Amino acid sequence: MREMSPKEFRLMVRKGEYAGPTPGVCGGFVQANLLGIPEEFFPDALDFCRKNPAPCPIIDVSPPGRGGRVRVAEGADLHTDLPGYDVFVEGKHEKRVTDISFLREKNLGFILLGCSFSFEWALLEEGIPVRHIELSRNVPMYRTTIPLVPSGPFRGNMVVSMRPIPASLVAKAVLVTSRYPLAHGAPVHVGYPEGIGISDLSSPDFGDPVPLLEGEIPLFWACGVTPRVVIEESRIPLAVTHRPGHMFVTDLSDEEIRDVNSLLPEG
Amino acid sequence: MREMSPKEFRLMVRKGEYAGPTPGVCGGFVQANLLGIPEEFFPDALDFCRKNPAPCPIIDVSPPGRGGRVRVAEGADLHTDLPGYDVFVEGKHEKRVTDISFLREKNLGFILLGCSFSFEWALLEEGIPVRHIELSRNVPMYRTTIPLVPSGPFRGNMVVSMRPIPASLVAKAVLVTSRYPLAHGAPVHVGYPEGIGISDLSSPDFGDPVPLLEGEIPLFWACGVTPRVVIEESRIPLAVTHRPGHMFVTDLSDEEIRDVNSLLPEG
Numbered sequence: 001m002r003e004m005s006p007k008e009f010r011l012m013v014r015k016g017e018y019a020g021p022t023p024g025v026c027g028g029f030v031q032a033n034l035l036g037i038p039e040e041f042f043p044d045a046l047d048f049c050r051k052n053p054a055p056c057p058i059i060d061v062s063p064p065g066r067g068g069r070v071r072v073a074e075g076a077d078l079h080t081d082l083p084g085y086d087v088f089v090e091g092k093h094e095k096r097v098t099d100i101s102f103l104r105e106k107n108l109g110f111i112l113l114g115c116s117f118s119f120e121w122a123l124l125e126e127g128i129p130v131r132h133i134e135l136s137r138n139v140p141m142y143r144t145t146i147p148l149v150p151s152g153p154f155r156g157n158m159v160v161s162m163r164p165i166p167a168s169l170v171a172k173a174v175l176v177t178s179r180y181p182l183a184h185g186a187p188v189h190v191g192y193p194e195g196i197g198i199s200d201l202s203s204p205d206f207g208d209p210v211p212l213l214e215g216e217i218p219l220f221w222a223c224g225v226t227p228r229v230v231i232e233e234s235r236i237p238l239a240v241t242h243r244p245g246h247m248f249v250t251d252l253s254d255e256e257i258r259d260v261n262s263l264l265p266e267g
Numbered sequence: 268m269r270e271m272s273p274k275e276f277r278l279m280v281r282k283g284e285y286a287g288p289t290p291g292v293c294g295g296f297v298q299a300n301l302l303g304i305p306e307e308f309f310p311d312a313l314d315f316c317r318k319n320p321a322p323c324p325i326i327d328v329s330p331p332g333r334g335g336r337v338r339v340a341e342g343a344d345l346h347t348d349l350p351g352y353d354v355f356v357e358g359k360h361e362k363r364v365t366d367i368s369f370l371r372e373k374n375l376g377f378i379l380l381g382c383s384f385s386f387e388w389a390l391l392e393e394g395i396p397v398r399h400i401e402l403s404r405n406v407p408m409y410r411t412t413i414p415l416v417p418s419g420p421f422r423g424n425m426v427v428s429m430r431p432i433p434a435s436l437v438a439k440a441v442l443v444t445s446r447y448p449l450a451h452g453a454p455v456h457v458g459y460p461e462g463i464g465i466s467d468l469s470s471p472d473f474g475d476p477v478p479l480l481e482g483e484i485p486l487f488w489a490c491g492v493t494p495r496v497v498i499e500e501s502r503i504p505l506a507v508t509h510r511p512g513h514m515f516v517t518d519l520s521d522e523e524i525r526d527v528n529s530l531l532p533e534g
Contacts, residue, residue, distance in 0.1 A: 166462075167456050167457055167458050167459035167462045167463075168455070168456055168462065168463075170437075170441075170454070170456075170457035170458065171441045171445070171453040171454045171455070171456075171457060172453075174437075174438045174441040174442065174453075175441065175442070175445055175453060178438070178442055186438040186439075186441075186442060187437070187438045188435070188438070189434050189435055189437075190434050190437035190438060190457065190458070190484055191434050191437065191457070191458045191484040192434035192482050192483075192484060194482070195433075195434045195435065195482045196434075196435075215459050215461070215462045216459075217457055217458040217459060217484075
């Protein structure tokens, strides 16, 4: 599926022919995290993402009433074109499904958020090793003490992902990832886990642990799991996210979002 | 002297009215390290700097026969316009003077190299603390095991300067300094002194030690002391450098060298 076009892939998913994870799918195209929010809370959710662009970089918005259509994916419907969805009721994970057409009557608005796949691809292109990819593991993620800017019911602390980088490549890793602000951008913290409330790197709160080798520095990037945790803590009546690792594949190429701070019409 | 124009300052120096250090002089203007090399070794010296742009970023060149005139400083003469010079004979420091007019007959060529003052100013502007400036000390510098690309008699290992940066500001410090490639650019190493042969941060090879506080990461930048050490080790018959801390003040503003990789006509 690496060579498949995003449109072909989305149609396959819509038909129910694929419900698996998306890393490696449609190589070179931007994948996005999904947030589905009822109309009542949509303005706050959008404001929250705008105020916390590092963990929640907005790729596109499909306001309530737009039927889950977005500009960044021709002919797509966000109710059907992701291989997995998680539905939350009052902040609690209610069920995992492969289609949320049953929620159409709820008139959800959607926000697509950039994810780190784009910058990981860029790191590898620049010869910077990415440990969890080498080990075929999920990236280790940690709850931190870094406060988010609140909006309405949405508040909490940032979740970060960690990638160990050799000391001689840290500056390069910062520079490469800084060019992808819509994929979380540069690290938010470098080398001192205790400073953001992480007491044990070998016990991530999400994902899998990866070893930190001699001469490597732990780099911490804002992570797309942040809004999921914020939704849980908000206890709003209904919300939807993509199933972790089962992202929405857009028509945007990774190059198209390099050095781009916003894709939204009004900025 | 902070408000003085570079031209006024150079004339004052030329007349012998000032022979002190230059940090803080002519605020906002680029200061440069000096290398004076006999004609025989000048092509190798220039080639060496070109091949090692991190420690030796070329701001301007005054080839033998040009009488120490440069494009980046109107009316300047490099024989007279620096407040201090060190003269080396066969790699040994021979004398410290305030004028090298007595060497005019040697027909030296000169290379002006960018120095870290420009990026330190940018760090402070961005709210990133610079410890040795806070403490009114010289920056700590260390010999490393990072090999330089050799050219003719010029070879050796890189010297680096160290600045402790809070973990939350490391990425920003990398990004800010990367915009000044002619002032050494981004750090060459972050967070792991042992990896470049530094066993004890509290015992720098040059400059003064500064404390590394809890939550701070040591960042290492290529340092302008590198060519001085290379000249010592080259043992060429004659060479001149600026006296440390007594730099040449150019007409270039710090902004003019931001995002600029080369000022030389042929690049």
